[in-house]
Amino acid sequence: MSSNPSLYQRRRPPNAQELESIPWLRLLQPHERDRAVSALQVMQVLVGENVCVLGRQVTFWFGLVDGLLKMSSENAQGVSMTFAGLPPGGWFGEGTAIKRELYRYNVQALRKSVVAGLPIETFHWLLDNSLGFNRYIMNQLNERLGQFIEAREIDRMSNPDLRVARSLAALFNPVLFPYPGGGSRLLRITQQELAYLVGLSRQRVNEALGTLELAGVIQVEYGGLRVLDLEALRHQHFASPRGARPTLAEGL
Secondary structure (H helix, E strand, C coil): CCCCCCCCCCCECCCHHHHHCCHHHHHCCHHHHHHHHHHCEEEEECCCCEEECCCCECCEEEEEEECCEEEEEECCCCCEEEEEEECCCCEECHHHHHHCCECCCEEEECCCEEEEEEEHHHHHHHHHHCHHHHHHHHHHHHHHHHHHHHHHHHHHCCCHHHHHHHHHHHCCCCCCCCCCCCCCCEECCCHHHHHHHHCCCHHHHHHHHHHHHHCCCEEEECCEEEECCHHHHHHCCCCCCCCCCCCCCCCC
16 A cells, blocks of 8 residues: 555645745635635655546646646557646646546646646636636637647648647647747747657657757757747748758756
């Protein structure tokens, strides 16, 4: 029997800095905010742990305070498909929470992360009573539809450079993920984490990042990368330079 406390047992009230990172709180009226804050819990998630599990009943609506998560699913043949990478500031699973249904996907931590959870009953109370919260959820659902259509397109791409470019751009959706780089276009992500999100080997991701850096759309920095031309990543407005690709630092 494991001596490690479960994710639920690790929950605690959020601190002031964690509350500040929750984008929808500022849209609430004072009494609505007080109710939400009193119900919110945060928990530390270890690498490889699941926040949401396929087939499990929803009990919380979750958001990422710090770290990196992956939303994915497997078919009957064991083939995995990544729906989305989830950087800080992103809240997810609102469709499942609204319908109070079982999860149709897994959400796994790619690094040590801090996750916030709003109990499902408080989530529905806000839906019934808060206009600001309803608008936030409506925008989330609209953007989420586009996100999943884009994920399907990315999954079908045969060009690895384009897959990496579009996957990076998806992490900078200003509605779904308002703080992926802490207000900048610097994304803290490793080669291996990006490889998990894109579904390619680390070596192939390294080559694609080299191509994108030579094209001038990103700049590789220690422990992450900086996006220089987000529109080029989104719409593939870059050319793959000829010649040898650079080998990027292992810090990424």
